[in-house]
Amino acid sequence: MRSPLIKLISVSFIFLVIVFLGCKKNKEEDLIPSNPPTNQNNELTPYTVTYPYYFPPLTIPESNPLTMEGIQLGRSLYYDPILSNNGQSCSSCHNSNSAFTTYDSNALAHINLGWSTYYLWNGSISGTLEDIMRFEVEDFFQTDVAKVNKSILYRNLFKKVYNVDTIKSQDIANALAQFFRVLNSTNSYCDQFFKHTYNFNSSQMNGFVIFNSEKGDCFHCHSLGLFTDNKFHNIGIDSIFNGVNLGRYNVTSNPNDIGLFKTPTLRNIELTAPYMHDGRFKTLEEVVEFYNSGVKYSSTLDPIMTKNDKLTNGLNLTTQEKQDLVAFLKTLTDSSFIHNPLLQKP
Amino acid sequence: MKNKFIKSLVLVSSIIFTLSSCKKDAIDDNPAPLFTKATLNINVLANNNKVIWDSINYINASGNKYSLRTINFYISDIAMKRKDGFIHKLNKVFYIDPAKSESSQITIDSLLRGDYEQISFLVGLNPQINIDYGLESTVDNLNMAWPTMMGGGYHFIKVEGHYLDSAGLRKGFAIHLGKNENLVNIEINKLMLQQKSENNYSLDFEINEIFANPYLYDLNIEKTYTMSDSLSMSKIKTNMQDAFTINQTN
Numbered sequence: 001m002r003s004p005l006i007k008l009i010s011v012s013f014i015f016l017v018i019v020f021l022g023c024k025k026n027k028e029e030d031l032i033p034s035n036p037p038t039n040q041n042n043e044l045t046p047y048t049v050t051y052p053y054y055f056p057p058l059t060i061p062e063s064n065p066l067t068m069e070g071i072q073l074g075r076s077l078y079y080d081p082i083l084s085n086n087g088q089s090c091s092s093c094h095n096s097n098s099a100f101t102t103y104d105s106n107a108l109a110h111i112n113l114g115w116s117t118y119y120l121w122n123g124s125i126s127g128t129l130e131d132i133m134r135f136e137v138e139d140f141f142q143t144d145v146a147k148v149n150k151s152i153l154y155r156n157l158f159k160k161v162y163n164v165d166t167i168k169s170q171d172i173a174n175a176l177a178q179f180f181r182v183l184n185s186t187n188s189y190c191d192q193f194f195k196h197t198y199n200f201n202s203s204q205m206n207g208f209v210i211f212n213s214e215k216g217d218c219f220h221c222h223s224l225g226l227f228t229d230n231k232f233h234n235i236g237i238d239s240i241f242n243g244v245n246l247g248r249y250n251v252t253s254n255p256n257d258i259g260l261f262k263t264p265t266l267r268n269i270e271l272t273a274p275y276m277h278d279g280r281f282k283t284l285e286e287v288v289e290f291y292n293s294g295v296k297y298s299s300t301l302d303p304i305m306t307k308n309d310k311l312t313n314g315l316n317l318t319t320q321e322k323q324d325l326v327a328f329l330k331t332l333t334d335s336s337f338i339h340n341p342l343l344q345k346p
Numbered sequence: 347m348k349n350k351f352i353k354s355l356v357l358v359s360s361i362i363f364t365l366s367s368c369k370k371d372a373i374d375d376n377p378a379p380l381f382t383k384a385t386l387n388i389n390v391l392a393n394n395n396k397v398i399w400d401s402i403n404y405i406n407a408s409g410n411k412y413s414l415r416t417i418n419f420y421i422s423d424i425a426m427k428r429k430d431g432f433i434h435k436l437n438k439v440f441y442i443d444p445a446k447s448e449s450s451q452i453t454i455d456s457l458l459r460g461d462y463e464q465i466s467f468l469v470g471l472n473p474q475i476n477i478d479y480g481l482e483s484t485v486d487n488l489n490m491a492w493p494t495m496m497g498g499g500y501h502f503i504k505v506e507g508h509y510l511d512s513a514g515l516r517k518g519f520a521i522h523l524g525k526n527e528n529l530v531n532i533e534i535n536k537l538m539l540q541q542k543s544e545n546n547y548s549l550d551f552e553i554n555e556i557f558a559n560p561y562l563y564d565l566n567i568e569k570t571y572t573m574s575d576s577l578s579m580s581k582i583k584t585n586m587q588d589a590f591t592i593n594q595t596n
Binding site for chain 1: 399400415416479482483484485487488489491493494495496506507508516517518519520570571573574
């Protein structure tokens with residue numbers, strides 16, 4: 001039988017422990033991550049995207065962490081006409097040999113879109129890759145999700161990757177987003193030049209200088225690294241606008257946005273003809289000549305495009321300088337990207 | 347008797363321990379904090395009004411009617427000087443894009459309480475970081491890069507828009523500053539009372555000032571694209587010295 005004193009000491013000790021824990025709680029809460037990882041499935045293999053130091057950090061939502069299995073699932077969906085009701089898949093218009101677009105199409109190439117926040121030429125969809133993929137699934141393809149659910153293969157894969165018994169359109173979008181986050185071109189000749197493993201010839205070097213100086217003034221919109229500023233500009237291809245040529249205006253209804261389009265990346269530009277939002281230029285030479293002498297005036301023309309009397313005198317590039325600029329643009333071709341077996345049809 | 351004494355001792359000890367272990371929370375209620383917070387709300391103004399983008403509403407000292415489309419700049423090396431000579435330095439770089447509200451506020455934490463009489467900062471980046479990839483490669487920083495063949499580093503500021511030329515034709519202008527010699531050092535002498543735990547200031551940047559005082563910068567006469575023109579950049583740099591004002595708002 002315990003004495004009253006021992007009882008009292010025991011009770012007091014428990015009281016003190018409770019008090020101590022009560023006061024400690026706040027400190028423990030500080031240690032809890034504000035956004036704990038959602039994917040706790042140990043069977044999945046985490047995947048880390050690598051890219052050069054001159055690329056911005058790639059944002060990956062904590063709700064959709066990259067895994068080998070998730071990327072493979074997205075890759076299968078990318079090449080599978082099951083997404084559509086007309087036999088088309090993403091790859092029907094975005095072929096790897098054409099840097100994930102299609103020759104003779106003005107579809108924007110699927111390159112480095114993990115660093116974008118606006119999608120499509122007029123930026124009608126904004127947000128994360130998960131957002132644009134949901135648009136592709138629900139609006140563009142109008143995917144019959146029931147059809148995907150009938151596939152035992154996909155049901156098993158989605159169960160493994162996302163632990164879902166019934167596949168929803170957002171699950172499909174998430175898997176596609178994972179694949180898009182690895183559709184990255186980071187090893188062009190130009191990248192190798194930056195890494196000092198490739199030497200530009202004199203024409204390419206001259207083109208690089210024109211690109212990155214006031215002479216050509218390409219760098220203000222096609223910033224080195226991503227080769228896009230992810231913004232919207234009216235570069236002067238039209239002076240009168242209607243229909244699709246109204247560009248960003250069709251999204252915002254702001255008259256100041258008439259004729260503005262998203263700056264496309266120039267990576268693999270050699271492979272993504274034709275050019276501009278309506279594919280009006282068939283060759284890079286035509287594009288360079290447009291910038292050299294064809295800029296048209298309108299009230300929303302980007303301030304940079306009227307620089308140094310561009311409108312009246314153009315860039316005044318010589319024939320050789322125009323060839324040099326094209327030679328430089330072709331150094332943005334990344335054969336390791338377009339031939340990467342991990343990005344091809346499974 | 348002995349038991350009663352021990353009982354009382356244990357009880358009193360528990361109460362003292364309880365009170366002392368939770369005492370820390372009470373510090374937060376101190377009415378005269380040692381450390382304070384200063385929040386600078388950056389307002390870009392034209393003709394004393396908050397900028398309305400792409401609207402040819404503004405008139406500079408030369409009478410040029412103009413609009414604004416893009417304003418991006420860096421503020422760095424902020425220092426606040428207290429009356430007793432103490433200087434609080436903030437070794438940080440802030441990218442300001444007034445079109446994005448989230449980038450228009452600077453918070454200075456752990457500022458010693460007191461009356462401050464001067465704030466200084468750079469519009470741009472000091473030479474140690476004004477080098478290629480001297481900043482983290484964010485999308486914004488990449489867009490501010492100043493090409494290597496033109497000196498490297500970053501644009502300190504971009505102000506772009508349209509103006510009506512003497513014939514009434516809408517033309518573009520792009521006032522860009524970069525290169526170490528064009529770093530803008532701002533010093534504002536103003537009493538800032540950092541007495542409360544949180545203090546707010548309005549840091550106003552009047553765009554019209556870059557076109558006036560001491561140099562009248564007439565867009566019909568001067569270079570409308572400054573990037574490759576040292577003289578133009580030098581004039582803009584000098585004009586910017588008094589383009590900022592600060593006012594305490596609480």
